[in-house]
Amino acid sequence: DGGITQSPKYLFRKEGQNVTLSCEQNLNHDAMYWYRQDPGQGLRLIYYSQIVNDFQKGDIAEGYSVSREKKESFPLTVTSAQKNPTAFYLCASREGQGVGQPQHFGDGTRLSIL
Amino acid sequence: AQSVTQLGSHVSVSEGALVLLRCNYSSSVPPYLFWYVQYPNQGLQLLLKYTTGATLVKGINGFEAEFKKSETSFHLTKPSAHMSDAAEYFCAVSGGGATNKLIFGTGTLLAVQP
Numbered sequence: 001d002g003g004i005t006q007s008p009k010y011l012f013r014k015e016g017q018n019v020t021l022s023c024e025q026n027l028n029h030d031a032m033y034w035y036r037q038d039p040g041q042g043l044r045l046i047y048y049s050q051i052v053n054d055f056q057k058g059d060i061a062e063g064y065s066v067s068r069e070k071k072e073s074f075p076l077t078v079t080s081a082q083k084n085p086t087a088f089y090l091c092a093s094r095e096g097q098g099v100g101q102p103q104h105f106g107d108g109t110r111l112s113i114l
Numbered sequence: 115a116q117s118v119t120q121l122g123s124h125v126s127v128s129e130g131a132l133v134l135l136r137c138n139y140s141s142s143v144p145p146y147l148f149w150y151v152q153y154p155n156q157g158l159q160l161l162l163k164y165t166t167g168a169t170l171v172k173g174i175n176g177f178e179a180e181f182k183k184s185e186t187s188f189h190l191t192k193p194s195a196h197m198s199d200a201a202e203y204f205c206a207v208s209g210g211g212a213t214n215k216l217i218f219g220t221g222t223l224l225a226v227q228p
Contacts, residue, residue: 042219092157099214100166107155
């Protein structure tokens with residue numbers, strides 16, 4: 001079955017530690033996205049990538065970094081510079097190149113601070 | 115620029131009653147509109163989308179939405195609520211363009227009472 005796989009489902013970070021969230025898709029989608037979800041705030045865009053080896057900052061990129069070395073993979077690193085990392089993180093990919101195409105989401109990673 | 119307003123962060127209906135979740139958008143270009151559903155600790159699932167053409171859009175699980183340009187609205191309805199409809203619902207808008215970025219509303223949590 002094609003889809004988006006995020007791992008791990010739950011992640012704990014210690015103070016001063018960087019952690020990496022995995023996102024893999026086998027849908028052959030070019031564009032991929034990372035969102036942060038906080039209660040009552042909807043989804044906010046962290047980073048997005050439209051093609052391999054290219055990515056752009058979203059609305060809340062500070063304290064985060066990404067890479068896009070393969071079409072299938074778009075890992076997100078939450079660095080120690082992100083002072084409030086506790087949230088639910090969602091990865092998405094978009095079908096096709098045309099305008100108005102929907103995004104499809106993974107099941108998320110919940111990050112908490114120890 | 116685009117924005118989305120979802121009126122009512124919590125909506126409660128009885129099983130079998132009409133479901134109406136409100137979404138108003140702002141867009142400087144013709145919008146592409148989406149409704150997504152999220153069950154606890156899961157990702158977002160696409161319910162339906164409006165791109166162009168027919169203004170009444172039918173989606174999965176018996177939901178539909180009507181695009182009303184004059185009212186800048188895209189309300190989600192279902193004639194008869196089922197217990198399994200209890201979830202959080204997000205409206206999103208995209209102006210298309212090169213990035214196809216989605217702007218999400220803050221969500222409406224639907225409770226279904228027996």
